[in-house]
Amino acid sequence: MIYGYFINGRVEDAVRFFHEMPSRSVISWSSMINGFNQAGKSDDALVLFRQMLSCGVRPTSVTFSSVITACANVRNLHLGVKIHGHVVKLGYLSDTYVTAPLITFYAHCKDIDSCCKVFKEKMHSSVVVWTSLLTGYSLNCKHEEALEVFADMFRFGVPPNQSSFTSALNSCCEVEALDRGKEINGAAVKLGLETDVFVGNSLIVLYTKCGNIYDGLSIFKEIAEKNIVSWNAIIVGCAQHGYGMWALILFNQMIRHGVPPDDITFTGLLSACSRSGMLDKGRCIFDFVSRYGSVKVKLEHYACMVDILGRGGKLNEAEELVRSMPMEPNTSIWLALLSAYGVMFQESEG
Template identity: 55%
Template sequence: MNPTYSFQSLFTLRFIVTSAAIGNWRRPFSAVATTASYKHALTHRLNTQTLQEARAFFDQIPSPHVTLATIMISAYTHHHMLPEALDLFRKIPSKDVISWNSMIKGCIHCGEFVTARKLFDEMPHRNVVSWTILVVGLLRLGRVEEAEELFWAMPNRDVAAWNAMVHGYCSNGRVEDAMRLFYRMPFKDVISWTSMIGGLDQNGKSDEALVLFKEMVCSGIKLSANSLACGLAAAAKALAFRTGVQIHSCVLKLGYCCFDEFVTASLITFYASCKQMEAACNVFEEVVQRNVVVWTALVTGYGLNDKHREALKVFREMMRMSVIPNESSFTSALNSCCGLEDVERGKEFHAAAIKMGLESSVYVGGSLVVMYSKCGYIGDAIFAFKRINEKSIVSWNSVIVGCAQHGCGMWTLTLFSQMLRERVHPDEITLTGLLSACSHSGMLRKARCFFRYFGQKRSITLTVEHYACMVDVLGRCGELEEAEALVTSMPMKANSMVWLVLLSACRMHSNLDVAERAARKIFEMEPNCSAAYVLLSNMYAASNRWDEVDRIRRTMKDNRVVKQPGSSWITLNGLRHEFLSADRSHPLTEKIYQKLDWLGVKLKELGYVPDQQFALHDVEVEQKEETLSYHSERLAIAFGLLSTVEGSTITVMKNLRVCGDCHNAIKLMAKIVDREIIVRDTSRFHHFKNGLCSCGDHW
């Protein structure tokens, strides 16, 4: 008769059997605990406990099967603990091909491709997955030629291997090679088509992506949620409204609209990109379960349509509904804060991002850098940049361009040196930022060195924008003849923008000869360029050539060329207060003018004399001085002084270049009121403090 055991005695017997087998890889499994149960328990611990606790449990398993060791190895490599993974891998007595593949994949994930290749060469038996893992690793490193060689050396290729190669080509910008390989594939599944459609779209060939999407539909391939999302993304970028609506019909027929978050988000983005926000909102309202992906799509959509207040309203509503924002949510919200120039709201979202641990992510951190720098707070932008954990080329470019816009030339050069030490390769945007920094800081020699050095690098192609930046540097430093020679010797035809930069420099240095030649070139390409007419007219006015001023004004009138009115604005408590020159429409007009009159008295006490060459009308001296006194930026500053706490910084934005007389006056105003006054014009930021400007008069 078999004895019966109580639950407690069974547990004691199991503990004795288990304890006797600890550390013995060769002993058979206990009859009580199977591999499946251990696998479930180990996975549970990896998901809910620390890695060390999971390893402690693993070490107690008697004769752990290779499957359990492979799970542990994958966990180690996921946390970049490669030495621990390799140590465990070497202890496995009978490795199967899955464990080899996991170890190789883990090495690649940890950035140790040499070790991965060595393990691959040591494998006793390889399957198609082994080859594919190595090919994918090479493609991620950008070593496309080596990946090609390995791909064609594979003894056999399944559809996943072909898909990996197509995707890798697209990721490395070799979309033509991807297309050729795609059509060579012996068999294509939905992933093949989706990879190629997405690759074309991401490489700026959205129209071709839509053609391929239609070909996919005609081939009878069953559409997946991912393929529909890729098709909608391509339709959004190509602004192909009709095609996008047709894809929407497919979405409805297949039942993805209300339940698949990525398809729904793609639909919202598509309609928003096509300026159909009402349709985008209708899609949002029809969603059964709105998660963070769907909410973020709507926030982003409003931002795409410059409806930043609505975007921030949706973002706040999302948080009120207890939907936790992700990196994309914060990025879109911060972009809208930037669009509104509302740094106070941006600081609120910055604080929320810190609480959620997202401040140091590459996307949120990068958006913070852009938001702070564009709102005039370059110090906070640099602080946000330093908090980013893994800085990408986009992160470096954002802070370099931001410092350049604020005239922080030495900071820009220091950051560039750090970037090179971090082995981040500069690109075309980096060069634009460096040349802009040199321009705004008067560093002509440095600019020449950068322009010459990057012009010799094969990885960077000099564009019209780079030539315009270099012309700007030369022009601001008074080298107008050299600047003109550079324009005429460009390898590509100079556009009106380049000549306009030269014309602006002529205005700064009062060189009418070069200015007239530049203006003629501009009018040949763009007969109704209002900026060129205005610059030339201002130069004639400064030289008291009023007949020429009248001629230009008549020409503008005959050609219906409208001069852009100068305006300045200041954002307080989320509201934008805008002023035109001599504006009297603001509710606080009387107090604003009283403040300016008081400042005018104080300016004269400090020896300020209005520079009448910036009064662009043939009127009496008194009228010229009065005209200068009520320029739009001065009105905005006076309003700021009245409406903000004493001692706080005032930030004013302007749609045109600040005039020389206002620049001199604001330097003294900042000293009079003992405040920092920041003015952003079309060229850069000016930080006025203690009678000085951060630009050092290089603007």
């Protein structure tokens, strides 16, 4: 019942139901703590955990998993370390439900040494634990170490899952290791994950960031069930490398498939118009964003539009747009306007 309330966003009903229970088992307490985490109320989860202890209820590995996750969410290193101590005393350290969240907790708190210590406590065969360490390295910008962990998973006979592949590909993307990314792509094909949307999205970002637009498009076509991230990744990738018309064609396909665009979609489209010198199309898209009810015009959209106008020699129009903005211009806006002045100066000098 508690789970049902939380999964439907009825947090207050879950709290009321919990307090009206004549007796509360450790399962009830753990469900509430986990529910608070899922609802973005990790501080409340930790308060409830303290109440649970004061009531003499002994935590289980599931309880500790949720509590450690709460500590990670609020970056409470001091409390997390204390809970780690309780985990050791109660003999839960070898439990996968506890080990993986502990590694993630230390990673979120930027204590990568403790991540490694927890991982090395025993030989792990769980892909979840291995992926926690891999992702922890990636979160702390230690991408070479992350890729080494990914390679070790194969050496120690732990087949990676979609999360493992996604983290490894993100690390490849950060260091622009295209060749290693292609090797990981090959491994994904062997494990039947080439059509997985999460793995595919990461591959699109990697290939397009490294300039391999055709490979990115090929991966995009192979994804079985594309989501908004898939469409945005390929549209932004095309925009970054001057394939403006391709970005617009993909956007039309996106609409035909019934996928509603978001602010990232429109940033990609405006960027495509800017880099490809499509002034009129840029105007139409910006006007569409302004009228599109579910997407609010953001600073990124204004910056792109100022850049489009500047590249198109419409300096007065760019200045007027900046003056009419409903929010304070940021650095990107001023840089775009300065760039427009630079273009005009170069043309007058020429």
